[in-house]
Amino acid sequence: MTRIVILGGGPGGYEAALVAASLGATVTVIDSDGIGGACVLTDCVPSKTLIATSETMTNFAMAPALGVRPHGDPSAEVGSWELTGLPHLTPPDVVTVDPEQVNERVRALARAQSADIERRLERERVEVVHGTGRLVGPHAVETSDGETFVGGIVLVATGTSPREISGCEPDGERILTWRHLYDLKEIPEHLVVVGSGVTGAEFASAYRALGAEVTLVSSRERVLPSEDPDAARLIEDVFVRRGIEVLNRSRAAGARRIGDGVVVELTDGRTVTGSHALMAVGSVPRTKGLGLTEVGVRLGSGGHVVVDRMSRTSVPGVYAAGDCTGVLPLASVAAMQGRIAMWHALGEAVTPLRLGTVSSNIFTEPEIATVGVTQRMKDTGAIAAEVTTVPLMRNPRAKMMGIADGFVKLFCRPGSGCVLGGVIVAPRASELILSISLAVENGLTVDQIARTLSIYPSLSGSITEAARVLRPRDLFASSTDVPR
Numbered sequence: 001m002t003r004i005v006i007l008g009g010g011p012g013g014y015e016a017a018l019v020a021a022s023l024g025a026t027v028t029v030i031d032s033d034g035i036g037g038a039c040v041l042t043d044c045v046p047s048k049t050l051i052a053t054s055e056t057m058t059n060f061a062m063a064p065a066l067g068v069r070p071h072g073d074p075s076a077e078v079g080s081w082e083l084t085g086l087p088h089l090t091p092p093d094v095v096t097v098d099p100e101q102v103n104e105r106v107r108a109l110a111r112a113q114s115a116d117i118e119r120r121l122e123r124e125r126v127e128v129v130h131g132t133g134r135l136v137g138p139h140a141v142e143t144s145d146g147e148t149f150v151g152g153i154v155l156v157a158t159g160t161s162p163r164e165i166s167g168c169e170p171d172g173e174r175i176l177t178w179r180h181l182y183d184l185k186e187i188p189e190h191l192v193v194v195g196s197g198v199t200g201a202e203f204a205s206a207y208r209a210l211g212a213e214v215t216l217v218s219s220r221e222r223v224l225p226s227e228d229p230d231a232a233r234l235i236e237d238v239f240v241r242r243g244i245e246v247l248n249r250s251r252a253a254g255a256r257r258i259g260d261g262v263v264v265e266l267t268d269g270r271t272v273t274g275s276h277a278l279m280a281v282g283s284v285p286r287t288k289g290l291g292l293t294e295v296g297v298r299l300g301s302g303g304h305v306v307v308d309r310m311s312r313t314s315v316p317g318v319y320a321a322g323d324c325t326g327v328l329p330l331a332s333v334a335a336m337q338g339r340i341a342m343w344h345a346l347g348e349a350v351t352p353l354r355l356g357t358v359s360s361n362i363f364t365e366p367e368i369a370t371v372g373v374t375q376r377m378k379d380t381g382a383i384a385a386e387v388t389t390v391p392l393m394r395n396p397r398a399k400m401m402g403i404a405d406g407f408v409k410l411f412c413r414p415g416s417g418c419v420l421g422g423v424i425v426a427p428r429a430s431e432l433i434l435s436i437s438l439a440v441e442n443g444l445t446v447d448q449i450a451r452t453l454s455i456y457p458s459l460s461g462s463i464t465e466a467a468r469v470l471r472p473r474d475l476f477a478s479s480t481d482v483p484r
């Protein structure tokens with residue numbers, strides 16, 4: 001029977017453990033901070049739980065425009081909202097957020113999910129060891145307690161830690177990483193978010209909806225510089241309309257506490273004062289001190305474990321999965337890399353990791369979901385593609401719901417009409433993208449999507465409309481206002 005030792009109990013590690021156990025291997029998972037990993041305990045699950053509350057606040061903010069007023073205040077301020085959209089959405093003052101309850105809910109939900117996963121592992125007879133491990137040989141892991149676990153196969157899935165920049169070191173009280181947020185007793189009065197990538201944008205969006213003043217310090221031309229440019233422009237526009245101050249081309253040089261607040265110094269000499277600063281400047285792999293290079297595992301220049309598409313490292317029998325490999329920092333990818341490692345190690349038929357069909361989502365309001373070919377690939381000529389963009393403002397359901405911001409963008413191969421990718425900017429874009437992902441994964445054409453009946457009225461009607469636009473022979477390509 002093959003013995004497998006897994007270092008790290010996040011999605012990369014625990015999904016691998018479940019696969020290996022189901023294939024009859026003897027599996028040990030060693031984890032230092034809690035099963036479920038940073039994904040469940042500090043990063044993905046907590047942030048999306050917080051965002052569930054911030055979305056509720058946004059719904060309250062939208063309510064007057066849809067004719068809903070608080071009891072006893074029939075003349076509540078509607079502001080300058082218009083029925084066709086909500087251009088000046090600001091947090092409502094008729095409801096308030098209880099920060100301690102919100103954060104306790106976040107922590108409790110994360111703890112419960114971690115416990116669920118640990119019980120599941122135990123049910124599948126996976127041995128769970130709480131402790132810090134390091135490789136002391138290609139197939140031997142020693143824990144901080146001095147116990148050694150030997151496995152024919154070792155999987156390294158140790159994840160990442162928030163990156164710190166010199167001069168802006170977090171103190172956990174006023175200068176924070178996202179892992180400190182859920183210990184706060186209050187909603188920051190004025191949150192200065194340093195970093196406008198996915199993490200910075202999600203927290204800027206969420207805390208603004210929760211009532212904080214927010215300043216977003218972005219070193220690039222615009223927020224979300226690596227994302228679809230139309231989506232990034234739209235989100236930046238929404239941020240500004242919602243009262244987020246966006247400082248583009250601004251780089252933080254230092255952050256220091258002053259009294260009950262914090263001052264962020266920019267490299268051009270300007271300063272930004274707030275109550276708290278959130279450093280969201282990326283992550284570094286947790287690969288130091290693991291004994292990896294000592295046993296011959298090759299690390300990349302940034303410290304990531306170098307792996308191939310089968311999750312193999314440079315040492316036979318040593319695999320790596322998840323964020324520590326730097327392949328694509330998503331829970332779904334970590335889990336798939338872990339499963340692939342086990343299928344490969346245990347002799348199952350397995351196809352190498354394919355990143356072209358991975359869908360991802362940014363949980364701002366509205367959300368941005370993407371899959372497949374990107375605008376950049378088309379614009380640089382890397383891929384020949386036709387593209388169309390259908391604004392949600394044309395969508396009847398969006399009008400009914402008061403949604404003005406958003407679009408569906410679809411890419412297809414010229415000639416065959418094969419769907420290559422898409423971008424959806426909409427509330428719950430994360431749910432809507434699946435139909436485009438299915439099309440990309442299964443080689444469906446815009447013609448096939450165009451012939452598929454979508455619900456009338458529905459936001460997904462904009463997906464079939466985009467397909468009709470890309471299908472040149474279609475006579476009904478121009479309008480969504482008529483049910484068909």
Ligand SMILES: Cc1cc2nc3c(=O)[nH]c(=O)nc-3n(C[C@H](O)[C@H](O)[C@H](O)COP(=O)(O)OP(=O)(O)OC[C@H]3O[C@@H](n4cnc5c(N)ncnc54)[C@H](O)[C@@H]3O)c2cc1C
Pocket residue numbers: 007008009010011012013030031032033034035036037038039040042043044045047048131132133134157158159160178199286290321322323324328329330331332334
């Ligand atoms: C704020 C934020 C929000 C995110 N939201 C999403 C999202 O919505 N969707 C999504 O798909 N992804 C999201 N991600 C990314 C996602 O969290 C990661 O891709 C995922 O956690 C990677 O899983 P992993 O198993 O590689 O690592 P982790 O989840 O980090 O788990 C690694 C585990 O290894 C343990 N470990 C480390 N070193 C040792 C050691 N020496 N010995 C023993 N154990 C060790 C750690 O304690 C940890 O438990 C988000 C990330 C951030 C920062």
